[in-house]
Amino acid sequence: MAGVFLLRALNDGFAMPNKRKKIAIIGGDGIGPEVIREAKLLLDIYRDKAGLPLDLWELDLGADKFLRDGTTFPKEIQVAIQRECSAVLLGALGDPRVPNLEHAAAILFGMRFGYDLYSNIRPVTALADRLVPLTGRKAKDVNFVVFRENTEGIYAGMGGQFKRGTPDEVAINEDINTRKGVERIIRAAFEYARTHNRKRLTMADKSNAMRHAHELWLRVFNEVRAQYPDIESRHVYVDALCLYIIQDPSQFDVIVTNNLFGDIVTDLGAALQGGLGMAASANVHASDPTRVALFEPVHGSAPPLAGKDIANPFASLLTVGMLLAHIGYPEEETRIERCVTQALDEGMCTVDVGGKLGTRAAAAWVRDRVAESLNLTKT
Ligand code: NAD
Ligand code: IPM
Ligand code: MN
Numbered sequence: 001m002a003g004v005f006l007l008r009a010l011n012d013g014f015a016m017p018n019k020r021k022k023i024a025i026i027g028g029d030g031i032g033p034e035v036i037r038e039a040k041l042l043l044d045i046y047r048d049k050a051g052l053p054l055d056l057w058e059l060d061l062g063a064d065k066f067l068r069d070g071t072t073f074p075k076e077i078q079v080a081i082q083r084e085c086s087a088v089l090l091g092a093l094g095d096p097r098v099p100n101l102e103h104a105a106a107i108l109f110g111m112r113f114g115y116d117l118y119s120n121i122r123p124v125t126a127l128a129d130r131l132v133p134l135t136g137r138k139a140k141d142v143n144f145v146v147f148r149e150n151t152e153g154i155y156a157g158m159g160g161q162f163k164r165g166t167p168d169e170v171a172i173n174e175d176i177n178t179r180k181g182v183e184r185i186i187r188a189a190f191e192y193a194r195t196h197n198r199k200r201l202t203m204a205d206k207s208n209a210m211r212h213a214h215e216l217w218l219r220v221f222n223e224v225r226a227q228y229p230d231i232e233s234r235h236v237y238v239d240a241l242c243l244y245i246i247q248d249p250s251q252f253d254v255i256v257t258n259n260l261f262g263d264i265v266t267d268l269g270a271a272l273q274g275g276l277g278m279a280a281s282a283n284v285h286a287s288d289p290t291r292v293a294l295f296e297p298v299h300g301s302a303p304p305l306a307g308k309d310i311a312n313p314f315a316s317l318l319t320v321g322m323l324l325a326h327i328g329y330p331e332e333e334t335r336i337e338r339c340v341t342q343a344l345d346e347g348m349c350t351v352d353v354g355g356k357l358g359t360r361a362a363a364a365w366v367r368d369r370v371a372e373s374l375n376l377t378k379t
Pocket of ligand 1: 035092275296305310
């Protein structure tokens, strides 16, 4: 199995499959509500037919709500999620009617930063040979996991504008890198490699240009790697990483990098998976898996696709798999991935991945396979 995510060694004590788990669901903007509707129907099967003890809590947050009454991410919702939920399933945020992305930043960063979800785990896994756009490469060659630092870097939002709108204006975004932040994401990536039998780990930075911030990354990496002699580890500059990923993706098992580079590298990775409609992700506090975790497809709200029943729902279904693995059902991640793979093999998929079906029909086909494989009646 390719995309397996669960931090097993860390989660064993937490899983407790019989304990009720509350999951907050936020469709968001653009295609978000369309793909999350399909993902929720999959969770409904697990709750209503397979008997998993799930409580699903749908939240009306996003651009529509913001434009109606100014709501972004209310403090009481943020706190209630943190107190009551095991996981959040999020579609996407971003709407052309809100050009400064005020609500999107409040909700997305309100969870990533607010819950200190420092590991953004993004499997780059191709599920069908025909989805890999590189000459001579097959699906088996595209199978690595990116650990993206998720709480600092350039995303910290420190900086400002001075003399805005004048010929002398200055705009600054500070790149924040803390010893604690750098060490914990590098360690999480090594732990993941060790517990998932991934033999090679690559740390990517730009320490040749960012001589302060990324010298810290390189130094901490060299310290931590000494504690994992069982993992073959190497450092590469991020520009060369992009080259190597395209030249031969099969050389990578686990990649760890900072927030911004991780964002960019995982869209590059998505291109090797068949596009953003295939890329799933998790945001977790890897050293305390009992904290609420956030699960989202890597893609955004894709405004030109919205409302047309053409968005690929598979990234969201695969994201449900990561979520279920995280809360104690790792075999369901395997099952969902297998059913999505079967859909691709049989052409039961959306146009972006070579099929003819709409969002709803493609997702329903996968759900039927999941239900069959669980020995349940059709949806
Ligand atoms: P995008 O991911 O929405 O789209 C990029 C490309 O991928 C487009 O060609 C789009 O058609 C395609 N695509 C994306 N999802 C797809 C799917 N499920 N099926 C088929 N094709 C798919 O990125 P963008 O256009 O740069 O951004 C649009 C908005 O989304 C912006 O407001 C951006 O800030 C936001 N965004 C949000 C998130 C998030 O909420 N996590 C992630 C990325 C972008
Ligand atoms: C992602 C997105 C976000 C990010 C945007 C919407 C801020 O691109 O989740 O990959 O850069 O993290
Ligand atoms: Mn992105």
